[in-house]
Amino acid sequence: MKKIVNSVIWLFVTIGMILCVLLYYSWHIRQRVHITATMARKSSNTDTELLAALQKNELYTEYSFWFILFAVCVAIVFLCVEGRYISLRFAQLRDRSNRLYKSSQSYKRLAQQAGPIMYTSTPEGYFSFVSSRVEEITGYTAEEVTDQHYSMFLDTRTFNRLENFYSEQMRGHQDYSSIQFEIITKSGERKWVEQLVSVVRDDFGHVTEFQCIVKDLYSSGGSDYNVDYIRERLEAVIDFTPSLMFIKDMSGRYLLVNKRFSEVLQTPREAIIGRIDEDLDFPWVERYAHMDSHVISAGTPIDQDDAFEFEGQTLFFNMTKFPLRNSYGEMIGICGIAHDVTDKKNSYREMARAKHLAEEARRAQEIFLANMSHEIRTPMNGILGMTGLLLQDPRLHGNQQEFITAIQTSAANLLVIINEILDFSKIKAGKLNLEEKPFYLGEEIENALYTLKHQAQEKDLVFITTLDEHLPEIIIGDKVRLIQVLVNLVENAIKFTGPGGSVNVHLYPASIGKEKIRLAIDVADTGIGIAPEKQLHIFESFTQSHGDDNRTFGGTGLGLAICRELAEMQQGSISVESKPGEGSRFHVEIPFNYDNTLATEMEKTPVFPKNSKPLLGKSILIVEDNLINQKVAYHALSNAGARVAIVDNGRTAVELVLMQSYDCILMDIQMPGMDGHEATQLMRKNGVTDVIIAMTASALKGEKERCLESGMNDYISKPFEADELFTKILKATGSPTLQEIPKTQVKHMSSYNIDFQYLRSKIGLEDHEINDLLVDMQADFPEKLEMLQQSVQSEDWQNAFIMAHQLKSCFSLLQHTEAVRLSLSIEMDTQSRENLSSVPHRVGKLVSMYQEILPALQTATS
Numbered sequence: 001m002k003k004i005v006n007s008v009i010w011l012f013v014t015i016g017m018i019l020c021v022l023l024y025y026s027w028h029i030r031q032r033v034h035i036t037a038t039m040a041r042k043s044s045n046t047d048t049e050l051l052a053a054l055q056k057n058e059l060y061t062e063y064s065f066w067f068i069l070f071a072v073c074v075a076i077v078f079l080c081v082e083g084r085y086i087s088l089r090f091a092q093l094r095d096r097s098n099r100l101y102k103s104s105q106s107y108k109r110l111a112q113q114a115g116p117i118m119y120t121s122t123p124e125g126y127f128s129f130v131s132s133r134v135e136e137i138t139g140y141t142a143e144e145v146t147d148q149h150y151s152m153f154l155d156t157r158t159f160n161r162l163e164n165f166y167s168e169q170m171r172g173h174q175d176y177s178s179i180q181f182e183i184i185t186k187s188g189e190r191k192w193v194e195q196l197v198s199v200v201r202d203d204f205g206h207v208t209e210f211q212c213i214v215k216d217l218y219s220s221g222g223s224d225y226n227v228d229y230i231r232e233r234l235e236a237v238i239d240f241t242p243s244l245m246f247i248k249d250m251s252g253r254y255l256l257v258n259k260r261f262s263e264v265l266q267t268p269r270e271a272i273i274g275r276i277d278e279d280l281d282f283p284w285v286e287r288y289a290h291m292d293s294h295v296i297s298a299g300t301p302i303d304q305d306d307a308f309e310f311e312g313q314t315l316f317f318n319m320t321k322f323p324l325r326n327s328y329g330e331m332i333g334i335c336g337i338a339h340d341v342t343d344k345k346n347s348y349r350e351m352a353r354a355k356h357l358a359e360e361a362r363r364a365q366e367i368f369l370a371n372m373s374h375e376i377r378t379p380m381n382g383i384l385g386m387t388g389l390l391l392q393d394p395r396l397h398g399n400q401q402e403f404i405t406a407i408q409t410s411a412a413n414l415l416v417i418i419n420e421i422l423d424f425s426k427i428k429a430g431k432l433n434l435e436e437k438p439f440y441l442g443e444e445i446e447n448a449l450y451t452l453k454h455q456a457q458e459k460d461l462v463f464i465t466t467l468d469e470h471l472p473e474i475i476i477g478d479k480v481r482l483i484q485v486l487v488n489l490v491e492n493a494i495k496f497t498g499p500g501g502s503v504n505v506h507l508y509p510a511s512i513g514k515e516k517i518r519l520a521i522d523v524a525d526t527g528i529g530i531a532p533e534k535q536l537h538i539f540e541s542f543t544q545s546h547g548d549d550n551r552t553f554g555g556t557g558l559g560l561a562i563c564r565e566l567a568e569m570q571q572g573s574i575s576v577e578s579k580p581g582e583g584s585r586f587h588v589e590i591p592f593n594y595d596n597t598l599a600t601e602m603e604k605t606p607v608f609p610k611n612s613k614p615l616l617g618k619s620i621l622i623v624e625d626n627l628i629n630q631k632v633a634y635h636a637l638s639n640a641g642a643r644v645a646i647v648d649n650g651r652t653a654v655e656l657v658l659m660q661s662y663d664c665i666l667m668d669i670q671m672p673g674m675d676g677h678e679a680t681q682l683m684r685k686n687g688v689t690d691v692i693i694a695m696t697a698s699a700l701k702g703e704k705e706r707c708l709e710s711g712m713n714d715y716i717s718k719p720f721e722a723d724e725l726f727t728k729i730l731k732a733t734g735s736p737t738l739q740e741i742p743k744t745q746v747k748h749m750s751s752y753n754i755d756f757q758y759l760r761s762k763i764g765l766e767d768h769e770i771n772d773l774l775v776d777m778q779a780d781f782p783e784k785l786e787m788l789q790q791s792v793q794s795e796d797w798q799n800a801f802i803m804a805h806q807l808k809s810c811f812s813l814l815q816h817t818e819a820v821r822l823s824l825s826i827e828m829d830t831q832s833r834e835n836l837s838s839v840p841h842r843v844g845k846l847v848s849m850y851q852e853i854l855p856a857l858q859t860a861t862s
Helices: 002-042 048-113 134-138 156-171 227-240 259-264 286-298 342-391 398-428 441-458 479-495 549-553 559-569 627-639 650-659 676-685 703-710 722-732 743-749 756-763 767-793 797-813 817-832 836-861
Strands: 117-121 127-130 176-184 190-201 207-219 244-249 254-257 302-310 313-325 331-340 437-440 462-467 474-477 502-512 516-525 573-579 583-594 619-623 643-647 664-667 691-696 714-717
Touching (some): 244 313, 286 313, 441 502, 441 817, 462 817, 479 583, 650 664, 703 714, 714 722, 767 797, 767 836, 797 817
Parallel strands (some): 619 664
Antiparallel strands (some): 117 127, 244 331, 302 313, 313 331, 437 474, 502 516, 516 583
16 A cells, blocks of 8 residues: 555646646746847848747747646646645545454454354465464464465365366356365365355456365265265265256256266257257157146146167156256255166066966966866766666665765765865955845755755764844845855754764844844854964965865865855855864854845745656756766656757757757757857747757856746756756746646655565564555654654653654654654754744644555554
């Protein structure tokens, strides 16, 4: 400041001296011109022209002198004014300098007391001022650092990075910057710091100084996990991630584009960074412009699927764009991330392809199940049918009957196993349909458990059945599947319970509403029980609770698995509680609808008396390609009184029916050449109105519906039950069923023939002994029946049990299976005090059965 003042003073002195010299020189010239002119006027010989010129010069000089004098005066006034202005400015500068000095001193005092290092440096990087804090961080004192170059704290790599960074800052005219880097302290320790730099410029924009603040971040201690390491790794993650990534500011300018973005879109990053979409001429730009508009206007993310061709293959991406916000929630940019979903897309395609193959496999399985059902059940139908016909032959002796009975029992057991496997396969294939039909709950349960009670009695088990009085009489659902679950559980209970044990079946409502009931079934036994670790697996397919169960007890291990599947199909559940050696309790709950307003009379399949002729006079055509099935159906229908004709293919059946009429045609479905559907359609097309009933072992889903659509009247599965077949034929042909036949006719049809062969071969009686036995029966039967009726009337159930037991033995000697079954049911229910309300009705039926066989007894003893 002092130098500037001195310079200004010397400038003013110099100007004043110059003005004085100029004034003096002007005055001196004026004097000389004036003297010369005066002398010329005094001289007489002076030329007139010369005198005029001298006068003119004198006048010019006079004017010049006064002009210079005026200019000097003006200049002096100007210098005085300017001097005053400069004096004021100097005063202001002096005052500002003083304030700046005080501010600098305050800054330095503040810098000395502040936590971070504060320093200033020259544009070349030499420290001009450093706060004392530098010693705590670097180990150097402020005096040691002042006037030193900042590279003293850096390794070569970091120095080059910072030099490039600050060079770019100066070239870009950025006044503020922040960067993190590693320094080397006096002791050789490395520390990470963050440096904030403010650039000071002069009036001409030249950098005069750097003002810096350095904050200590942390010491690395030799660890690679520092900020630079993290930053580099983060940049590597962004660059080498398989996703496309970019960041834009609010003006749409690209700030970041990762390597994958550049590769897939085949666009150099240098051509994108710093530009907006309008500056870019690439095909992918317009495809995503609407996404940016949505994010900016709505402030919410948006995504879009797209595909790109890259290195000869199609890549699929899911692009998501979302707003970037600062800590105040203000939107500061847009980020876009496109995830590579090629593998997922390919997986979906593979899943779709696998699903298609699975559907084809499922259809193939359905056809396979149908074929298996047909191929297995067809010979089983033959075995059961033929053994049934053989057992009706009175010429068989004891051993022959025993062998045939064993064959029939084994075949029936094998059929149960086959049905279990096929049912389980159908369940797993989703091909098992449930029916919604009303049925009498109590009657169906009684019929289902009848033979099982007999099995339990033969095994010396106590069998107790309890039906809660609050159960509705009629419920609506699939009775077949309900009975299948119940029978499976009861059979298992009997199978795994030793002699002297008990089986208890209890049915009750777990919950009941106005039209809905959740039926609960408890089946408890005192058998071998199930270990806790096995209880989790017994409902799995092909699983049994004990390793030797298959050898000891038999079975497929599918029964409980089918029970669980059937219960769950009906929105029900099944569970078990068991202790080894103490027994098991299975609990099932299945929801049903019920309606007490339904008609009490529901369709039932009647049981035709043995040796009756329900089809007497009927003409029936059997269309069947299997020889065994032909014989079974022929003998069953012939024994029922029908006239039977047989053909082995559909085409022959059509030709025969077109020539003559039949009361009923039993049509097999699967036949070589023309199958049953095609044959039926051809018959209907040619005006044939004969009754056609499908008789097939097919298990194909919807087979019954297809049969009806083909023009058939009804459907029955093989192996068939004779009573069910006879009922369907009578119903379809409009003939009265057993329930509709007058009683006199029933009595004739029910005439009973006593099986003397059984008494001879099985019992070993001679003819005279048989005669004496029959005479005793004629006296004994009425007495026992009367005592049974009296015991029931007086509710003396113990005596009723004894009478029913004795009557069962008598009827079994006569091989009257229906009477034996009825006597057994009365015996077991009176013993367990169950179903007592229906006992009087059953006793009445038992009396009727005796009246039917009485003529045969009288004839045999006459």
